[in-house]
Amino acid sequence: MSDNMSESKLTELFPFTRNYINRNGHQYHYVNEGQGSPVVMVHGNPSWSFYYRNLVSELSKNHQCIVPDHIGCGFSDKPDDEGYDYTLAKRIDDLAALLEHLEVKENITLVVHDWGGMIGMGYAARYPERIKRLVILNTGAFHLPKAKKLPPALWLGRNTFIGTVLVRGFNAFSGIASVIGVKRKPMAKEIRQAYVAPFNSWQNRISTLRFIQDIPLKPGDRNYQLVTDISDSLAQFNKLPMLICWGLKDFVFDKHFLAEWQQRFPQAQVHAFDDCGHYILEDASDEVVPLVSDFLSASEDKLTQ
Numbered sequence: 001m002s003d004n005m006s007e008s009k010l011t012e013l014f015p016f017t018r019n020y021i022n023r024n025g026h027q028y029h030y031v032n033e034g035q036g037s038p039v040v041m042v043h044g045n046p047s048w049s050f051y052y053r054n055l056v057s058e059l060s061k062n063h064q065c066i067v068p069d070h071i072g073c074g075f076s077d078k079p080d081d082e083g084y085d086y087t088l089a090k091r092i093d094d095l096a097a098l099l100e101h102l103e104v105k106e107n108i109t110l111v112v113h114d115w116g117g118m119i120g121m122g123y124a125a126r127y128p129e130r131i132k133r134l135v136i137l138n139t140g141a142f143h144l145p146k147a148k149k150l151p152p153a154l155w156l157g158r159n160t161f162i163g164t165v166l167v168r169g170f171n172a173f174s175g176i177a178s179v180i181g182v183k184r185k186p187m188a189k190e191i192r193q194a195y196v197a198p199f200n201s202w203q204n205r206i207s208t209l210r211f212i213q214d215i216p217l218k219p220g221d222r223n224y225q226l227v228t229d230i231s232d233s234l235a236q237f238n239k240l241p242m243l244i245c246w247g248l249k250d251f252v253f254d255k256h257f258l259a260e261w262q263q264r265f266p267q268a269q270v271h272a273f274d275d276c277g278h279y280i281l282e283d284a285s286d287e288v289v290p291l292v293s294d295f296l297s298a299s300e301d302k303l304t305q
Contacts, residue, residue, distance in 0.1 A: 005193040029075035031067040034060025038104045041067040044114020045211035046174035048074030054285045072207025074198050086210030088223045092122035111135040125233035136244045138253040142231035148256040157212040168205045183249045183277040241299035242268040245288045247276030
């Protein structure tokens with residue numbers, strides 16, 4: 001972790017037991033707190049399980065909260081390209097292996113954010129009978145909406161050597177995201193340090209860059225067909241209870257992505273925040289955490305009736 005963030009301070013901010021499973025020789029970290037029906041929280045890029053800390057603290061009172069760090073993120077190992085194939089299919093495989101290891105195979109609530117939407121819904125597409133509820137936070141599980149173009153910053157990171165240097169040499173993506181990802185007020189210094197702490201060297205920033213490079217934009221791109229398949233699978237979940245909490249000032253997952261979710265899931269309960277950005281659980285934690293908790297309580301009653 002980073003020299004700027006002491007281990008004791010990080011443990012204070014993130015006071016959960018660190019658990020690991022071995023994935024092809026790599027340590028795959030996950031949080032596993034509480035008991036009850038399982039809530040699986042899937043983070044995106046360039047964050048890690050730290051993003052869900054407040055939700056875990058609240059929901060673990062009544063639920064089993066499972067939050068993995070994708071390989072290359074958080075407390076998980078950060079191998080080079082020879083050691084790990086940093087691609088969507090592999091991320092879904094890892095999540096599936098973790099839930100098999102924990103014997104979590106039914107009544108799953110999925111909470112997804114950023115690229116975690118594609119990973120989480122990729123898992124759901126494989127095992128639709130296991131999913132009982134969905135919580136959607138500034139994410140996608142489909143191709144870029146027609147009205148949305150890839151933001152220049154992501155294009156730069158995806159397609160150019162300059163982007164590689166900025167992301168891996170200067171931690172530009174993680175560092176900038178921790179600043180522009182919130183809109184109501186800046187993150188406290190120690191929170192921002194915790195977000196960037198795992199990505200503290202060129203070697204340890206590999207996943208941040210590979211996530212960007214893995215975005216499929218046209219037929220023939222690796223994972224383009226997989227994203228198409230995940231997108232096509234979504235219709236089977238439109239009868240499930242769904243909560244959408246959305247920061248409308250997200251420069252990537254913006255109103256166009258929200259509109260796509262609402263079009264596909266017209267019955268979803270939607271809370272859009274005009275003054276919040278990408279990290280909705282930072283900007284509006286005091287509002288969103290109770291919304292998720294209440295949603296689970298209300299839909300739990302319906303599921304058991």
